[in-house]
Amino acid sequence: MKPPVFEFAAPDSLEHCLDLLERYGDEAKPIAGGQSLMPLLNLRMAAPAVVIDIARVPDFHALRIEDRTVRVGPMVRQRVMETNTDLRARVPLLAEAVGLIGHVATRSRGTIVGSMCHADPAAELPVCATLLGAEFAVASKGGTRTIDADSFFLDALMTTLEPEEIVTGVHLPTAMPGVGYAFDEVSRRRGDFALVAVAAAVGLSDDGLVTSADIAIGGASGRPERFPLTETALSGRRIEEAPLREIAREVCDRLEPESDLHASADYRRRISEELMTRVLADAASRARKDLTREHAL
Amino acid sequence: MNTPSKRTQISITVNGKTYSRDVEARRTLADFLREDLGLTGTHIGCEHGACGACTVTVDGMLARSCLTLASQMDGCEIRTVEGLSGPNGLHPIQAAFKEHHALQCGYCTPGFLVTAAAMLEETQDPTEGQVRDWLSGNICRCTGYQFIVDAVLSAAETMRSETEERDAS
Ligand code: FES
Ligand code: FES
Numbered sequence: 001m002k003p004p005v006f007e008f009a010a011p012d013s014l015e016h017c018l019d020l021l022e023r024y025g026d027e028a029k030p031i032a033g034g035q036s037l038m039p040l041l042n043l044r045m046a047a048p049a050v051v052i053d054i055a056r057v058p059d060f061h062a063l064r065i066e067d068r069t070v071r072v073g074p075m076v077r078q079r080v081m082e083t084n085t086d087l088r089a090r091v092p093l094l095a096e097a098v099g100l101i102g103h104v105a106t107r108s109r110g111t112i113v114g115s116m117c118h119a120d121p122a123a124e125l126p127v128c129a130t131l132l133g134a135e136f137a138v139a140s141k142g143g144t145r146t147i148d149a150d151s152f153f154l155d156a157l158m159t160t161l162e163p164e165e166i167v168t169g170v171h172l173p174t175a176m177p178g179v180g181y182a183f184d185e186v187s188r189r190r191g192d193f194a195l196v197a198v199a200a201a202v203g204l205s206d207d208g209l210v211t212s213a214d215i216a217i218g219g220a221s222g223r224p225e226r227f228p229l230t231e232t233a234l235s236g237r238r239i240e241e242a243p244l245r246e247i248a249r250e251v252c253d254r255l256e257p258e259s260d261l262h263a264s265a266d267y268r269r270r271i272s273e274e275l276m277t278r279v280l281a282d283a284a285s286r287a288r289k290d291l292t293r294e295h296a297l
Numbered sequence: 298m299n300t301p302s303k304r305t306q307i308s309i310t311v312n313g314k315t316y317s318r319d320v321e322a323r324r325t326l327a328d329f330l331r332e333d334l335g336l337t338g339t340h341i342g343c344e345h346g347a348c349g350a351c352t353v354t355v356d357g358m359l360a361r362s363c364l365t366l367a368s369q370m371d372g373c374e375i376r377t378v379e380g381l382s383g384p385n386g387l388h389p390i391q392a393a394f395k396e397h398h399a400l401q402c403g404y405c406t407p408g409f410l411v412t413a414a415a416m417l418e419e420t421q422d423p424t425e426g427q428v429r430d431w432l433s434g435n436i437c438r439c440t441g442y443q444f445i446v447d448a449v450l451s452a453a454e455t456m457r458s459e460t461e462e463r464d465a466s
Binding site: 004016020024034041050055056077103 | 299359363369430431434
């Protein structure tokens with residue numbers, strides 16, 4: 001179908017953008033790359049009175065790669081995660097996940113922040129943000145604040161962002177030495193939303209023993225869930241000696257996925273277990289490579 | 298454009314020609330191309346981003362024109378399937394589609410052609426896997442894809458040897 005009638009504005013500064021958001025509140029919807037909002041408009045599942053195109057705000061296109069943090073402006077396209085090698089090296093988790101989002105055409109328009117703000121429970125980027133403990137910089141007429149990923153994602157397609165607020169950037173912590181990251185998912189077709197998506201970060205000591213482990217799962221509930229595994233039987237062992245399968249099963253027992261057209265709750269739980277086992281092993285082997293490389297230097 | 302309005306004034310360059318138009322704010326780029334400019338090469342299949350028939354490039358990057366508003370495109374450069382062929386006739390990808398029987402009803406074809414052209418601009422020597430990955434966002438209900446993949450790989454070869462010839466001379 002065609003989008004419903006709305007009014008369109010393309011403010012040229014953050015100031016003007018915030019004015020509009022304050023004036024129209026939940027009647028307004030910002031559009032960045034439009035890859036989440038446009039389908040909703042075309043399917044008439046969303047009918048905002050005002051659509052605010054944020055692409056004309058120059059600062060919103062900024063991408064700052066710093067030592068500890070990568071600061072991603074709300075107009076930075078997902079495709080950049082595929083083509084910018086420096087960025088890929090800094091946030092390898094997102095570099096791995098991005099190829100699984102939609103297709104080149106949607107990633108060329110869709111933005112990193114936009115996908116996070118849309119908060120689809122099966123989308124890849126919110127899972128990454130949750131695992132890494134990303135922070136969202138938020139602005140409104142009333143001032144600015146920072147929301148950490150854990151309190152940002154509320155439920156399916158819901159965040160704690162107020163209608164008059166806008167995300168001015170997401171801050172992603174860069175990869176830490178001795179920590180490996182991995183992302184994997186099961187979807188029905190290439191580029192589809194995941195049935196379940198799992199991200200892991202595993203840290204190893206110099207002698208190859210697990211010192212930290214975290215996992216985040218998307219698609220198993222209304223929002224991505226993070227499970228710290230440092231206090232489990234993983235700790236202090238070599239990854240090949242750790243009972244990965246049992247640990248994964250314990251986490252899965254705490255999940256309450258729903259059944260739908262695409263997969264039953266039980267199937268979702270089973271693939272969660274398999275994916276978790278895989279990404280923990282992958283993350284650990286990457287951490288080991290990282291350590292070997294450092295020692296070689 | 299700091300004040301919301303139901304209509305927007307845009308200036309867009311399509312296949313090298315610049316058009317200034319006053320459009321309804323909700324006009325998709327796909328409808329703008331087809332209805333307002335008469336460029337009906339861009340097809341509309343699903344109208345929600347699932348099929349890829351409406352694929353064009355915006356400032357050199359692939360985009361689904363059904364998921365793009367004409368209002369967002371002020372100042373942008375668009376290339377549609379009509380912009381592929383040059384004064385010397387068909388684009389190598391178009392010629393390869395004809396040669397390899399990579400189309401039947403042709404509904405999906407503009408999207409595949411534009412996508413493949415964008416891919417070959419970036420990757421001159423793609424593997425079959427890369428071709429399938431780039432084309433994974435385009436749906437074809439007729440061909441079964443094999444001939445499309447064959448055509449793109451053969452077009453890549455043609456284009457590589459053309460470049461070599463050019464470089465040699
Ligand atoms: S018509 Fe645009 S993707 Fe199907
Ligand atoms: S040729 Fe008919 S849909 Fe592709």
